[in-house]
Amino acid sequence: MSESMNKQNAVSNVIYKASLFLDEHRWDDWLNLCHEDFYYAIKAFSPEINYDMIYMDGNREEMRTITDMLPKHNSDNSPLARHTVVYTVEMDESQDTATAVSSFAVYKTELDGINSHALAGESNIFLVGKYRDKFGFENGEPFFMERIVQLDTRRLDKGSHFPI
Amino acid sequence: MPARNAKQWDKIPGKIESGEYVDSRIYSDRNIFEEEISKIFKKVWTPVCHESELSEPYSFRTMTVAREPVMVVRGADNQIRAFLNVCPHRGNMIENRPSGSFEQGSPSGAPKHMTCMFHAWQFDMKGNCVHISRGSEGYQDRLECSDVGLRRLRCEVKYGGFVWVTLNDAIDQTVEEWAGGAFDCMEKSLNAEPLEVFHYHKAIIPCNYKLWHDTNSEFYHDYLHYHNRITGFNDSYFARKNIGFDNGHVNVGSFEVQYDQYEGFESREELSFPHLPNNHWEMIDFFPGVNFNLRGSALRCDIMTPLGPDKVMIEFRGLGLKSDTPEERLIRQRHHNSIWGPFGRNLHEDLLAVSTQQATMSEFADKRRILHGRHEVDADGDPTIHDEEGMRHFYDAWGRWMDRWPGDPELSFEEGQKREAA
Ligand code: FES
Numbered sequence: 001m002s003e004s005m006n007k008q009n010a011v012s013n014v015i016y017k018a019s020l021f022l023d024e025h026r027w028d029d030w031l032n033l034c035h036e037d038f039y040y041a042i043k044a045f046s047p048e049i050n051y052d053m054i055y056m057d058g059n060r061e062e063m064r065t066i067t068d069m070l071p072k073h074n075s076d077n078s079p080l081a082r083h084t085v086v087y088t089v090e091m092d093e094s095q096d097t098a099t100a101v102s103s104f105a106v107y108k109t110e111l112d113g114i115n116s117h118a119l120a121g122e123s124n125i126f127l128v129g130k131y132r133d134k135f136g137f138e139n140g141e142p143f144f145m146e147r148i149v150q151l152d153t154r155r156l157d158k159g160s161h162f163p164i
Numbered sequence: 165m166p167a168r169n170a171k172q173w174d175k176i177p178g179k180i181e182s183g184e185y186v187d188s189r190i191y192s193d194r195n196i197f198e199e200e201i202s203k204i205f206k207k208v209w210t211p212v213c214h215e216s217e218l219s220e221p222y223s224f225r226t227m228t229v230a231r232e233p234v235m236v237v238r239g240a241d242n243q244i245r246a247f248l249n250v251c252p253h254r255g256n257m258i259e260n261r262p263s264g265s266f267e268q269g270s271p272s273g274a275p276k277h278m279t280c281m282f283h284a285w286q287f288d289m290k291g292n293c294v295h296i297s298r299g300s301e302g303y304q305d306r307l308e309c310s311d312v313g314l315r316r317l318r319c320e321v322k323y324g325g326f327v328w329v330t331l332n333d334a335i336d337q338t339v340e341e342w343a344g345g346a347f348d349c350m351e352k353s354l355n356a357e358p359l360e361v362f363h364y365h366k367a368i369i370p371c372n373y374k375l376w377h378d379t380n381s382e383f384y385h386d387y388l389h390y391h392n393r394i395t396g397f398n399d400s401y402f403a404r405k406n407i408g409f410d411n412g413h414v415n416v417g418s419f420e421v422q423y424d425q426y427e428g429f430e431s432r433e434e435l436s437f438p439h440l441p442n443n444h445w446e447m448i449d450f451f452p453g454v455n456f457n458l459r460g461s462a463l464r465c466d467i468m469t470p471l472g473p474d475k476v477m478i479e480f481r482g483l484g485l486k487s488d489t490p491e492e493r494l495i496r497q498r499h500h501n502s503i504w505g506p507f508g509r510n511l512h513e514d515l516l517a518v519s520t521q522q523a524t525m526s527e528f529a530d531k532r533r534i535l536h537g538r539h540e541v542d543a544d545g546d547p548t549i550h551d552e553e554g555m556r557h558f559y560d561a562w563g564r565w566m567d568r569w570p571g572d573p574e575l576s577f578e579e580g581q582k583r584e585a586a
């Protein structure tokens with residue numbers, strides 16, 4: 001297999017690995033897949049106000065501050081899990097960086113958000129969108145330089161402020 | 165006291181008085197809900213969007229007010245007008261998109277007109293009917309364009325460019341009169357220069373609209389928020405006051421937020437709104453279901469649309485100055501979203517709390533007393549931020565509009581007052 005193919009496969013793998021870490025709330029493991037200059041943002045376009053919005057953003061340290069504080073918040077603890085499909089991975093000419101587009105759907109399985117007697121265990125789609133990721137490489141291994149979470153969903157009901 | 169049996173549970177606890185609690189049925193009863201729609205929501209002024217959402221002539225926004233479809237349009241003369249979004253022919257909704265422009269023609273109609281796609285009747289931006297398809301053939305001289313204009317609604321652009329609408333032609337107050345001084349605390353800041361909406365999202369929450377309004381009105385729930393547990397609870401915080409205005413509006417006075425107490429937050433000093441002292445915070449709980457929250461660098465506005473006794477849509481907007489540079493805008497967005505965005509630190513906690521609150525008050529569940537009897541005053545005898553005067557003021561107005569006593573909605577307001585006096 002060519003170096004380019006190897007790297008493309010490695011990029012897909014790291015996106016899936018990140019999906020599992022996010023599903024399992026292994027925030028540090030997730031952030032360790034990211035470069036220290038990593039930039040993360042959740043964006044959406046609102047036709048209502050005709051505006052490209054940023055719902056959340058930060059660098060790796062800011063994201064770590066947020067995830068470290070998660071246990072101090074009163075959250076809906078219903079687990080969020082994602083179904084991710086990597087659509088494209090494109091290497092730049094020098095083979096030093098890559099960009100990837102993945103589609104995702106995040107499901108919420110109710111636990112304690114409303115009346116758990118009736119609702120715990122019920123699964124619903126929470127939000128959908130695309131991951132637009134940028135990668136660098138070290139010893140052939142990819143790391144996230146940027147993740148833009150481009151949401152289609154703009155009705156965002158009671159949930160959490162977990163990174164997506 | 166140990167846990168109580170059914171009889172004890174039913175009694176008014178301690179020395180809480182009538183007027184210091186409401187009956188939970190006002191949050192769950194379907195008849196009361198329907199009455200609120202007809203007696204309150206169809207009668208009052210409400211903001212429906214912001215003028216920056218209709219930036220060009222021929223742009224429009226659609227929404228509903230008290231279940232009625234409404235359309236807001238900017239005319240060629242730059243004037244913003246509101247109409248029922250209902251075709252006078254066979255009642256079709258004229259425009260289905262949330263926003264857009266009539267500048268281009270639609271599949272059924274001409275440019276610069278609103279066209280009902282069903283049978284292609286056309287209207288101008290002032291709501292005049294200008295075309296009835298095969299009109300004279302079908303109606304001869306029995307019906308003409310001049311007979312079938314749109315239903316116009318009273319509309320004002322006021323307080324920082326919000327578009328206010330009422331379904332009530334007979335309302336005897338302007339928006340300003342209806343506000344009754346509640347905007348005095350931030351009007352200068354809002355009107356200093358044009359504003360622009362940079363954030364919009366909505367949530368549909370399984371709770372009564374009043375529970376969200378309550379949460380916006382009471383600050384005692386600081387304990388819910390990690391952010392507030394860390395930044396609040398100093399002297400200036402408790403010096404903040406609730407001030408009631410006519411028509412049920414409440415203002416929560418200014419104080420300085422200690423952003424530096426909270427890791428990951430920078431001060432909001434650099435980008436405070438015009439005329440707003442650094443890091444200050446002003447809030448208006450506007451009757452019956454709107455909240456304006458001006459906190460340092462960003463304005464938040466929640467508009468509630470009740471969808472059922474236990475269902476409310478909340479539209480969240482964030483606003484900055486139209487003159488912002490991209491860098492300034494980014495900072496305002498961050499300030500706004502880090503707390504109030506859908507992934508912010510406080511909003512999800514508030515939404516969770518009102519959902520679990522409503523979960524104990526389903527329709528036909530046993531009625532309960534929901535207390536708002538805190539009287540907490542400072543050294544001068546003024547109510548502090550943890551006094552629940554804001555909610556009491558709201559429910560006093562609510563009871564008068566509804567002619568029901570909030571503490572026992574089976575009583576008229578007057579009967580409730582008499583019982584309170586006794
Ligand atoms: S219903 Fe609108 S044109 Fe017929």
Ligand SMILES: [Fe+2]
Pocket residue numbers: 379385389510514
């Ligand atoms: Fe809150």
